[in-house]
C-alpha cells in the first residue's frame with residue numbers, strides 16, 4: 001500500500017522544480033517522484049501527486065475544492081480582498097466552489113457556446129495568415145505569432161477593439177504573476193495592473209450595455225432569465241481574458257519546440273491536425289499543475305487523505321505516466337487513445353479548451369505550409385514560472 005513519503009530526496013526533487021535547471025526539463029524529476037511514491041509530502045505541507053489516475057482524481061473529485069480564501073489566509077494574507085489582483089482572481093469562477101461555481105459556469109456557458117467558438121474560425125484563419133505575412137527571416141516566434149494570435153482571438157471573442165488589445169500583454173502578465181508567488185514585490189505590480197484591467201473592462205461593459213454587439217460580453221450583459229451582477233461581469237471578463245492568454249501562447253510555443261525537435265513528424269501536423277494538437281498538449285503542457293483543498297476525507301492511491309489537506313496535481317507528470325501512456329517520453333503525433341490531462345477535469349474543466357484547440361489546429365498546419373523549412377535560430381528564453389510552462393522568447397528562421 002502506498003504511503004505519503006517525505007524524504008531528503010523528494011524535498012530536493014521538488015525544490016529543483018522551482019529552479020531554472022528543473023524548469024528546463026522537469027520530466028525526469030517527475031518520473032523519479034512517481035517511482036518513489038504516488039503521494040509525496042512537499043516542504044510546505046501540500047501532498048503532491050504525479051500519476052495520471054491520481055491527477056485525474058484531484059481534478060474531478062467533488063470532495064476536493066478550490067483553496068481560494070483558505071489558501072490566502074494560509075499564506076498569511078487575511079487582507080487578500082484589499083488587493084485588486086487577488087480579488088479579481090480569487091473571486092472568479094476559477095477559484096469558486098459549488099454552488100457559486102455552478103451558477104457562474106452555467107451563466108458563462110450559455111454565452112460561450114460551441115457555435116460561437118466555431119464561428120471564430122474564419123477570423124482565426126485571417127489572423128494567422130496576417131501574422132505569417134509579417135514573419136520573415138529571423139524572428140522571435142513569441143512576439144511575432146504565439147502571443148498576438150491568442151490575444152487577438154480572445155479580444156475578438158470578447159469584443160475588445162483591435163487597437164486596445166496589445167496593451168493587455170504586460171498588464172495580464174503582471175496581474176497573473178500572483179498565481180506563481182504572492183509577495184509584496186509581485187503585488188506592487190499586480191495590483192495596479194489588475195485595477196487597470198478592471199477599469200478597462202468596466203468601461204467596455206458599460207459601452208456594450210449602451211450599444212450591444214454580437215460579442216461575448218454583449219451576450220453576458222444581456223443574460224437570460226438570470227444575470228451576472230456588474231462586479232461578476234467584470235471579474236468573468238477578466239478571467240476569460242487572462243485564462244485564454246499565456247496558456248494558448250505556450251501551447252503554440254511548446255508545440256513548436258517539440259515539432260522542431262522532431263522534424264520527421266512535422267508532416268503529421270497536416271495529416272491529422274487535431275491528433276497532433278492533442279499530443280502536443282500532452283507532451284509539454286502549458287499548465288503544469290493544479291491545486292485543491294480536501295473538504296472531506298478522500299481516498300487517493302489507496303490512502304485516506306484527511307479533510308483540510310492541500311493537494312497539488314502535476315498534470316505535466318500525469319501526462320508522462322508510463323502506466324497510462326506507452327513510451328510516454330516519445331512524441332507521437334499519431335498516438336492512439338490519447339487523453340491528456342492538460343485542460344484539467346471535473347467541474348473546472350477548461351472552458352476555453354475548444355477555442356485553444358481550434359487556434360492550434362489552424363496555426364500549426366498554416367505555419368508549416370508557409371515555412372516548410374522553419375528552424376530554431378538561437379537560444380530561447382524560458383519563462384520563470386512553475387505553473388505556466390513556456391518561453392518568453394523563441395528565435396526562429398523562416
Ligand code: HEM
Nearest residue numbers: 093094243244247248251287290343344348350351352356
Ligand atoms: C492551451 C491552452 C489552455 C490550457 C492548457 C488551459 C488549461 C486550463 C486548466 C488546466 C484549467 C483547470 C484549472 C483547475 O482545475 O484548477 C483551466 C480552466 C479554465 N480555463 Fe483554460 N486553458 C487553456 C486555454 C483557455 C482559453 C483559450 C480560455 C478562454 C477563452 C480558457 C478559460 C478557462 C476558464 C474560464 C477556466 C476556469 C473554468 C472553471 O473554473 O470552471 N482557457 N484551463
